[in-house]
Amino acid sequence: MQHHLNTMNQIRFQSGTILPREFYAGNDVTRIARDMLGKVLCSSIEDHQTSGVIVETEAYCGRNDKACHANNGLRTERTEVMYGPPGHSYVYLCYGIHHLFNVVTNRKDIADAVLIRAIEPIEGIGQMIERRGRGSAGDPVLTNGPGKLTQALGITVADNRTDLCGERIWIEDRSFEIPETEIGTGLRIGVDYAGKDADRPWRYYMKRSSWVSC
DNA sequence: TACCGGATATCCT
DNA sequence: GGATATCCGGTAA
Numbered sequence: 001m002q003h004h005l006n007t008m009n010q011i012r013f014q015s016g017t018i019l020p021r022e023f024y025a026g027n028d029v030t031r032i033a034r035d036m037l038g039k040v041l042c043s044s045i046e047d048h049q050t051s052g053v054i055v056e057t058e059a060y061c062g063r064n065d066k067a068c069h070a071n072n073g074l075r076t077e078r079t080e081v082m083y084g085p086p087g088h089s090y091v092y093l094c095y096g097i098h099h100l101f102n103v104v105t106n107r108k109d110i111a112d113a114v115l116i117r118a119i120e121p122i123e124g125i126g127q128m129i130e131r132r133g134r135g136s137a138g139d140p141v142l143t144n145g146p147g148k149l150t151q152a153l154g155i156t157v158a159d160n161r162t163d164l165c166g167e168r169i170w171i172e173d174r175s176f177e178i179p180e181t182e183i184g185t186g187l188r189i190g191v192d193y194a195g196k197d198a199d200r201p202w203r204y205y206m207k208r209s210s211w212v213s214c
Numbered sequence: 215t216a217c218c219g220g221a222t223a224t225c226c227t
Numbered sequence: 228g229g230a231t232a233t234c235c236g237g238t239a240a
Contacts, residue, residue: 069219069237078237094220096235134223147221190220213221 004208007038007176011053012122016040016172021165023173024086024105029112032105033059034204036171038178041119043169045154048127052119052143052153054171056205056212058188060102062111067191067198070111081161082111089169091150091160098147099156103164103171117146117189117203120211128152145213182207189214 019039026032034057042051060068062082069092070079081090082104090102090113106112121128121143128135128142132152135141143149150156155169162169184207191198205212 074238076238093234093236095222095233096220097233098221100221145221193219 004210007178007208008053008120011038011040011174011176014174014176016174018165019087019171019173021085021087024103024164025107027106027110029061029105029114030059030202030204033057033114033202034183036103036114036116037183037204037206038176040122040172040174041116041149041153041169042123042172043153043155044167045159045169048124048154050121050124050127050153051172052121052149054116054118055120055209056116056118056203058115058117058204059202060113060115062106062113065194065197065200067188067194067200068111068113070113073111075111079111082113083109084161087164089155089159089162089164091155091157091162093157094147099150100146101150101155101159115146116149118205118209118211118213119143119149120209121152127154140211144211178206 036054036057039054040051062070065071070082085108086105088104094100102113102115104113125137143152164170184205185201186203188203
């Protein structure tokens with residue numbers, strides 16, 4: 001646990017640079033999903049800046065992955081953003097209630113995306129508590145799920161198609177590398193319906209973090 | 215018009 | 228810790 005605290009302090013206090021579009025442009029969505037662990041998701045919404053370390057992600061591939069909304073080249077108004085340029089948000093409504101935040105990767109016309117499933121809060125914790133209507137500083141209930149973290153950061157479907165190289169929602173690199181030995185992998189959550197694609201181990205999380213969703 | 219995909223809160227033990 | 232209740236929008240027919 002000491003290691004965990006040191007990790008977070010380094011990320012917390014180092015200065016950050018906004019991830020450039022090239023970061024999202026790679027053609028291996030599972031590699032990008034792993035590399036996003038330890039990066040810092042930030043929002044500046046309604047005059048409140050909030051941020052947190054990404055501790056859990058899932059990769060979705062637009063070709064040959066039934067768990068992806070854009071599987072098999074499905075191209076509709078909803079999925080169109082995933083076929084656009086990398087480094088944009090794909091936010092969709094789940095259960096009619098929860099807003100889930102994804103990052104579009106790969107090049108134009110290739111519909112890959114990474115779902116952010118959990119973060120550890122850094123800045124704006126008071127605002128997160130207010131938006132969530134529950135929890136307190138240090139309580140994982142603030143952001144340990146894909147619908148919880150969007151609520152904490154003020155992200156909704158109104159933020160779909162947002163350029164992540166902009167000033168509303170972005171991701172920072174605070175120069176901290178997560179060793180492969182600290183990364184756990186497993187099956188993606190809630191994709192039982194996807195047949196054999198449900199068996200792909202494309203969920204990535206920081207083993208020692210107490211902020212992962214499960 | 216019908217079907218289906220999904221996370222969270224709450225209540226109970 | 229485990230069971231249970233909950234809703235809306237996207238997609239295809």
